Amino acid sequence: MSYSLLEGNEAIARGAVAAGCRFFAGYPITPATTIYHSMLNLLPPLGGICLQGEDEIASIGFCLGASMAGMKVMTATSGPGISLYSENLSFAIGSEIPIVIVDVQRLGPSTGSATRGADGDINFLRWGNSGGLPVIVMAPVDVKDCYTLTLHAFNLAEEFRCPVFLASNKEIGMTRESIDLQQLDIPDIVERSAAPADQPLLPFAVAPGKHVPDFLPIGHEVLVRQTSSTHGADGYITTDSAAIARNQERLMHKLLSAVDRFSFHEHYRVKDADTLLIAYGVSARAAKAVFTMQKRQGNPISLLILKTLWPVPQKVIRHAARHARRVVIVEMNLGQYKREIKRILPRKSVAFYGQMDGRLITPDRIKEAVNG
Amino acid sequence: MDSLLNPARPPVLCPGCAHERITHTLDQAFQNMGLAGHQIVLVSDIGCSGLFDTFFHTHAMHGLHGRALTYAAGLKMARPELNVVVTMGDGGQGIGGAHLLAACRRNLNMTLLILNNFNFGMTGGQYSATTPADAQLGSGFLSALERPLDIGEVARCAGAPYVRRCSGYRKDLAHLIREAIEYEGFALMDIWGICPGRYTKKNRLTPKMIDEALARRPPLEGIVPENERPEYGQHYRRLAAEQKKVSEPAVIEPQFSAPQKGRQEVVLLGSAGQRVITAGEILCIAGLTAGMQTTQKNEYNITVLRGPSISELILSPRDIDFSGIETPDVLVALDQEGVDRRRDLFQHLTKKSLIIRIGGIRLPHSKARIHEVDFKARGIKRTDWALASLAVLANLNRVISVDMLMSALTFRFKGDTRQAALALVKQLGAH
Numbered sequence: 001m002s003y004s005l006l007e008g009n010e011a012i013a014r015g016a017v018a019a020g021c022r023f024f025a026g027y028p029i030t031p032a033t034t035i036y037h038s039m040l041n042l043l044p045p046l047g048g049i050c051l052q053g054e055d056e057i058a059s060i061g062f063c064l065g066a067s068m069a070g071m072k073v074m075t076a077t078s079g080p081g082i083s084l085y086s087e088n089l090s091f092a093i094g095s096e097i098p099i100v101i102v103d104v105q106r107l108g109p110s111t112g113s114a115t116r117g118a119d120g121d122i123n124f125l126r127w128g129n130s131g132g133l134p135v136i137v138m139a140p141v142d143v144k145d146c147y148t149l150t151l152h153a154f155n156l157a158e159e160f161r162c163p164v165f166l167a168s169n170k171e172i173g174m175t176r177e178s179i180d181l182q183q184l185d186i187p188d189i190v191e192r193s194a195a196p197a198d199q200p201l202l203p204f205a206v207a208p209g210k211h212v213p214d215f216l217p218i219g220h221e222v223l224v225r226q227t228s229s230t231h232g233a234d235g236y237i238t239t240d241s242a243a244i245a246r247n248q249e250r251l252m253h254k255l256l257s258a259v260d261r262f263s264f265h266e267h268y269r270v271k272d273a274d275t276l277l278i279a280y281g282v283s284a285r286a287a288k289a290v291f292t293m294q295k296r297q298g299n300p301i302s303l304l305i306l307k308t309l310w311p312v313p314q315k316v317i318r319h320a321a322r323h324a325r326r327v328v329i330v331e332m333n334l335g336q337y338k339r340e341i342k343r344i345l346p347r348k349s350v351a352f353y354g355q356m357d358g359r360l361i362t363p364d365r366i367k368e369a370v371n372g
Numbered sequence: 373m374d375s376l377l378n379p380a381r382p383p384v385l386c387p388g389c390a391h392e393r394i395t396h397t398l399d400q401a402f403q404n405m406g407l408a409g410h411q412i413v414l415v416s417d418i419g420c421s422g423l424f425d426t427f428f429h430t431h432a433m434h435g436l437h438g439r440a441l442t443y444a445a446g447l448k449m450a451r452p453e454l455n456v457v458v459t460m461g462d463g464g465q466g467i468g469g470a471h472l473l474a475a476c477r478r479n480l481n482m483t484l485l486i487l488n489n490f491n492f493g494m495t496g497g498q499y500s501a502t503t504p505a506d507a508q509l510g511s512g513f514l515s516a517l518e519r520p521l522d523i524g525e526v527a528r529c530a531g532a533p534y535v536r537r538c539s540g541y542r543k544d545l546a547h548l549i550r551e552a553i554e555y556e557g558f559a560l561m562d563i564w565g566i567c568p569g570r571y572t573k574k575n576r577l578t579p580k581m582i583d584e585a586l587a588r589r590p591p592l593e594g595i596v597p598e599n600e601r602p603e604y605g606q607h608y609r610r611l612a613a614e615q616k617k618v619s620e621p622a623v624i625e626p627q628f629s630a631p632q633k634g635r636q637e638v639v640l641l642g643s644a645g646q647r648v649i650t651a652g653e654i655l656c657i658a659g660l661t662a663g664m665q666t667t668q669k670n671e672y673n674i675t676v677l678r679g680p681s682i683s684e685l686i687l688s689p690r691d692i693d694f695s696g697i698e699t700p701d702v703l704v705a706l707d708q709e710g711v712d713r714r715r716d717l718f719q720h721l722t723k724k725s726l727i728i729r730i731g732g733i734r735l736p737h738s739k740a741r742i743h744e745v746d747f748k749a750r751g752i753k754r755t756d757w758a759l760a761s762l763a764v765l766a767n768l769n770r771v772i773s774v775d776m777l778m779s780a781l782t783f784r785f786k787g788d789t790r791q792a793a794l795a796l797v798k799q800l801g802a803h
């Protein structure tokens with residue numbers, strides 16, 4: 001095997017370019033800045049566009065404009081920037097504007113600790129929009145995931161016309177790691193579905209059997225309307241409550257009904273194991289170490305590493321837990337995703353270990369939770 | 373050319389609203405320019421000015437309050453051929469102030485029409501950034517407390533190359549709008565008008581009074597010569613085309629075998645400015661030259677040239693799960709700040725552990741073997757200590773060999789830096 005040495009953030013940038021992203025806008029913030037630096041190196045020579053916004057609001061605003069002009073777009077920030085993205089996230093959700101958003105999480109609340117890791121934004125990413133409609137959130141574990149999940153993120157953003165988040169972490173984004181780029185499992189590239197170019201466009205009309213409207217870019221010979229207002233199929237504000245309700249249902253359903261197709265995960269099942277350990281993000285690495293140790297010591301457990309967090313991959317979680325008597329979930333926060341696990345597995349005993357002090361959760365801590 | 377007004381969606385503005393007049397004038401300007409709808413995108417945000425995109429048969433993007441200029445920038449960069457026309461009110465100008473300043477400095481070829489009617493019409497006549505201090509409005513006495521902003525002056529100071537402040541009742545307004553759209557750069561028009569629904573309920577304002585007020589201000593009539601410069605998009609594309617293409621990540625072929633076969637964990641405990649992170653990267657690259665997998669987890673403060681700098685490095689023949697280090701095989705004590713930050717590590721050290729200590733650094737008690745070095749006495753600069761410690765490791769044939777290190781340095785550095793680094797390794801090997 002021959003390896004390259006890559007930082008997680010650079011792997012995300014490289015993955016984005018491989019996915020066809022040619023527009024990036026960001027605002028400097030540790031620990032996400034090296035994504036911006038990488039995109040600034042990568043995009044201009046390819047004829048792409050990389051901009052530094054005057055703030056995070058501008059950065060995501062540039063992206064939404066460019067996405068409506070037909071480009072694949074990405075922005076990257078950390079918790080404080082996600083806060084500023086919020087109003088435009090709601091716009092992208094409600095008005096179906098494809099965009100990939102990287103949150104290289106740092107310890108919060110607020111400005112918190114710029115150079116310390118955490119997974120404290122997991123619920124914020126899901127619920128930090130007005131209207132409460134679903135988004136897609138994926139969490140990489142290592143540098144390989146940074147590359148491949150970014151490709152998937154673009155594919156999903158294009159297919160479902162929605163924001164897709166990569167919930168990274170300082171301890172993944174700014175960690176360098178060996179990677180064999182030839183051995184990656186690369187998906188085919190997906191483009192958003194184009195509307196017919198020979199007739200007037202109803203920008204939010206959905207063809208029978210589909211959940212997502214077809215797209216034409218602003219600037220096409222056929223006129224395109226985009227609006228953040230509550231709209232009908234024609235893209236004009238509407239007060240038709242039946243049409244409004246239908247559209248909201250569709251925006252929810254298009255993701256919830258499809259999550260089984262993009263429930264990325266790793267499941268290490270040991271027959272007869274009493275305990276299922278669930279982890280995501282960088283903590284999954286320590287969990288994997290515990291899985292290996294327990295197996296070696298003759299006291300095996302099963303392990304589920306979730307890489308799609310939202311919409312909740314309920315089927316995967318139920319399936320992985322079906323033989324377990326006990327479930328242990330580990331998170332680099334004070335317990336955010338455990339609510340989902342408890343909701344999905346109401347009859348299981350669910351134990352939790354969380355830590356939010358800027359340090360990685362160690363295998364020893366997880367072992368105590370597993371064997372405790 | 374035909375009118376681009378949307379007959380199915382006539383203006384829904386209050387009778388007597390200046391916006392309605394400007395709607396028709398804008399249409400006239402489009403017609404005079406011979407533009408088709410698909411050559412234009414109208415970008416708008418919230419408030420009465422935010423209805424404009426619905427009145428026209430053009431491309432349209434309507435978004436959040438004050439953010440229209442940001443969407444417009446993305447659209448214009450992606451589609452340079454489009455005529456991008458942004459409508460905002462004095463409200464949107466206030467909430468989007470940072471975007472207005474940035475747009476003036478950026479100079480993308482687009483037109484901003486600020487439909488300035490001195491208050492928030494839609495929400496009940498609250499004061500805006502341009503409300504005169506003596507106006508009677510829905511926000512009570514608060515409007516008397518803040519000084520109104522002269523948008524045109526601000527735009528001129530911020531670098532906008534085209535700024536016009538004028539009345540919405542001017543007979544030649546269509547001509548002026550056309551001039552602004554045709555200007556190759558960021559063109560801003562601060563167009564004053566009357567809001568009969570709110571503002572003139574309690575405040576007297578007529579087109580004549582607007583003319584008189586405008587006459588009392590220094591004129592802003594289009595091109596600002598001292599601000600003229602290359603348009604951002606064209607300039608961007610010119611500079612971007614000069615950038616060198618970045619190659620794929622270099623693949624490092626294994627060519628050596630590591631001195632120890634199993635997993636090795638090394639922690640460099642230094643401080644900012646010692647190039648600890650670069651030394652860690654080189655150790656990882658050295659590992660790759662022996663076919664090892666590697667991780668480099670770093671810890672430092674947000675300050676740039678102050679505070680501890682720590683790099684945790686794992687080299688392993690197998691997949692690496694947990695990337696933190698609790699029981700390092702080798703600890704390199706480069707600076708007291710790094711040692712003090714990670715005192716917790718020392719209690720786990722065993723007799724097999726190795727500490728490389730720079731003379732003078734105080735260490736917590738541990739069972740590890742200590743290898744003393746005095747880089748200062750050898751005339752090695754402090755900025756090279758982290759690198760020099762790798763040479764010490766290699767010469768001890770611990771974790772990496774001299775061949776692995778030389779190969780990594782050759783890969784990572786060029787020119788004089790490479791020569792100096794290789795010389796440093798040789799110098800330390802001589803002893």
